Amino acid sequence: MITTWPSPAKLNLFLYITGQRADGYHELQTLFQFLDFGDTLTIEATQRGALTLHTPFAEVEDENNLILRAARLLKTTALADQRIDASAGAGFSIEKRIPMGGGLGGGSSNAATVLVALNRLWQCGYSAETLAALGLQLGADVPVFIDGHAAFAEGVGERLYPASPPEKWYLVAHPGVSIPTPAVFGDHDLTRDTPRRSLNQLMDEPWHNDCEAVVRKRFRKVDELLVWLLEYAPSRLTGTGACVFAEFDTEEAARRVLELAPEWITAFVARGMNISPLQKRLSE
Ligand SMILES: C[C@](O)(CO)[C@H](O)COP(=O)(O)OP(=O)(O)OC[C@H]1O[C@@H](n2ccc(N)nc2=O)[C@H](O)[C@@H]1O
Numbered sequence: 001m002i003t004t005w006p007s008p009a010k011l012n013l014f015l016y017i018t019g020q021r022a023d024g025y026h027e028l029q030t031l032f033q034f035l036d037f038g039d040t041l042t043i044e045a046t047q048r049g050a051l052t053l054h055t056p057f058a059e060v061e062d063e064n065n066l067i068l069r070a071a072r073l074l075k076t077t078a079l080a081d082q083r084i085d086a087s088a089g090a091g092f093s094i095e096k097r098i099p100m101g102g103g104l105g106g107g108s109s110n111a112a113t114v115l116v117a118l119n120r121l122w123q124c125g126y127s128a129e130t131l132a133a134l135g136l137q138l139g140a141d142v143p144v145f146i147d148g149h150a151a152f153a154e155g156v157g158e159r160l161y162p163a164s165p166p167e168k169w170y171l172v173a174h175p176g177v178s179i180p181t182p183a184v185f186g187d188h189d190l191t192r193d194t195p196r197r198s199l200n201q202l203m204d205e206p207w208h209n210d211c212e213a214v215v216r217k218r219f220r221k222v223d224e225l226l227v228w229l230l231e232y233a234p235s236r237l238t239g240t241g242a243c244v245f246a247e248f249d250t251e252e253a254a255r256r257v258l259e260l261a262p263e264w265i266t267a268f269v270a271r272g273m274n275i276s277p278l279q280k281r282l283s284e
């Protein structure tokens, strides 16, 4: 049977770096919200054993593609736990809409959707907590996509507390450059000592992203994009970039600005969602 699954994008509505662990990873305080915009995965569970991506990416070898890495991880784990046998297989196709290296979490989201969907299709019976722990091996943002609820996150993003920020309309814009996460986390000038605050305190204060200054300094196009957007609405970087978002109370207001966008800007309008489209699909 062929099934289709949403793989939504996320925004980091704020992102603060409060320290660095001994292993080099950065301690964050961030607020995740999903978008009603994302990729669509088509998955066919088979009994032929193989895990196949029918729509390979030009930019990523199959071996490294998070779709297949997530599928392999679940298969190995479920085989070891004797929840499936070696004949469990799957074929995947994806309609990719989320720009890569954009700070919209596309790779993590694809991995989460694969874990959740195969857990259902292969009837592995793992809990969301177990899937999130597995997913964390693939990327820091996988757990929030599995959890499916907007969340305040601490640690490297693995300690999640459900949150319900306003579901605003966003103009999300891509400046045409791809920014690797390690390039930003490795920058000497990055602010790494923002004091930790409670969620209540954070919700009451204006929201920022500690990666923004470094990204604006290193990537002129991101700076130009923010200068342009800030004329119209409060705007920030998401994740480690390259995408930025401007927030609006209505879809019409966001679309009016979209129409004014210069040609070099790729942009779309989407709504913030506190329950992810994947979560909604699961409860159908
Ligand atoms: C910053 C966020 O975009 C917030 O949503 C994500 O936490 C980044 O997640 P991601 O792109 O999936 O990043 P990962 O693949 O987990 O990590 C890539 C690299 O970034 C650095 N990294 C990542 C996350 C983190 N909290 N501290 C780090 O220092 C590490 O060098 C790591 O090897």
Ligand SMILES: Nc1ncnc2c1ncn2[C@@H]1O[C@H](COP(=O)(O)OP(=O)(O)OP(=O)(O)O)[C@@H](O)[C@H]1O
Residues within 6 Å of the ligand: 059, 060, 064, 065, 066, 067, 099, 100, 101, 102, 103, 104, 105, 106, 107, 108, 109, 110, 141, 179, 181, 238, 239, 240, 241, 242
């Ligand atoms: N299925 C996939 N979709 C997107 N990227 C993938 C996938 N598989 C592997 N990757 C690799 O992972 C990298 C990071 O992808 P991703 O889209 O998660 O980053 P991002 O948008 O910067 O998000 P964030 O930094 O917020 O996690 C890509 O640049 C790509 O090389």
